[in-house]
Amino acid sequence: MTNLNILQAPYIHPTRRNHALEHATLHVLSRRFPNTPMGGHSNPTGFFIVGKVPTESLREAVSQALTRLQNGESALAIHPGCGTNYAVTGGLAAVAALYGFMGTRNTRERFERLPLVSLLSIFAFMLGQALGPHLQRKITTDPDPGDLAIVDVYPITSSLHRVVTR
Numbered sequence: 001m002t003n004l005n006i007l008q009a010p011y012i013h014p015t016r017r018n019h020a021l022e023h024a025t026l027h028v029l030s031r032r033f034p035n036t037p038m039g040g041h042s043n044p045t046g047f048f049i050v051g052k053v054p055t056e057s058l059r060e061a062v063s064q065a066l067t068r069l070q071n072g073e074s075a076l077a078i079h080p081g082c083g084t085n086y087a088v089t090g091g092l093a094a095v096a097a098l099y100g101f102m103g104t105r106n107t108r109e110r111f112e113r114l115p116l117v118s119l120l121s122i123f124a125f126m127l128g129q130a131l132g133p134h135l136q137r138k139i140t141t142d143p144d145p146g147d148l149a150i151v152d153v154y155p156i157t158s159s160l161h162r163v164v165t166r
Contacts (some may be wrong), residue, residue: 007139014044016142018165019076021045023141024065025163027076029053032061039081046151046164058155058161066145074143078133083141089128096120 005014019042026049027039038051049058068076087093100117151164 007111007142011044013142014094014148014165015042016143017141017148018042018047020043020069020141021062021065021142021145021148021165022049023079023082023136023162024069024073024076025049025058025062026081028065028068029058032057036072046162048156049161049163050159052159053161055153055161058163062150062153062163066148069143069145077141077143078136080133082136082140083131084136085103086137087114088132089125092124092128092131093121096124099118109152 005015022040022042023049026040029038029049029051030036033051033053036051036053038049038053040050041048041116054062065076095157097117097120100113101110149166151166153161153163155161
C-alpha cells in the first residue's frame with residue numbers, strides 16, 4: 001500500500017503552486033503599485049488578481065514572479081494578506097471564545113466572562129499571526145514551481161484579471 005501525500009494530489013498540488021505564484025505576483029505588483037488594493041484567488045488552472053492594474057503590468061509581474069520563484073526566492077510564496085492567515089486567526093479566536101463561554105447559562109454569566117474571552121481571543125490572535133504564515137509555507141503554497149508555465153493573462157473587467165497556467 002502506497003502512502004499518498006494529499007498535498008501532492010491532483011487539483012491540490014497545482015493549486016498550491018498557483019497560490020505561491022499568485023503571492024509572488026502580488027509582491028511584485030505591490031512594489032510597482034504601492035497603496036493599490038489587490039488580492040487574489042488560486043485554483044488548479046491558475047489564479048485571479050483583483051485590483052486596478054494594467055494588464056501588461058500584470059503580465060510582466062507574473063513572468064517576473066515565476067522567474068524569481070524558479071531562482072529560489074521561496075519567501076515570495078508567503079504573503080501577509082493571505083486568506084490562510086485570516087482563516088487561522090479567525091478560527092482560533094472563535095474556538096477561544098467558544099471555550100471561554102462554555103458552561104455559561106445566561107447573559108449575565110456571559111458578560112462576566114467577557115474579560116476571560118477577550119484575553120483568550122488575544123492569545124488566539126497572537127498564535128494565529130505565527131501559525132498562518134507557517135501553514136502557508138507547509139500546506140497552502142508550494143514555492144517550487146517545477147514545470148509550471150504561464151499560458152495566458154487576460155482582463156475580465158478593469159479590476160479583475162485571469163492568469164492561466166499549466
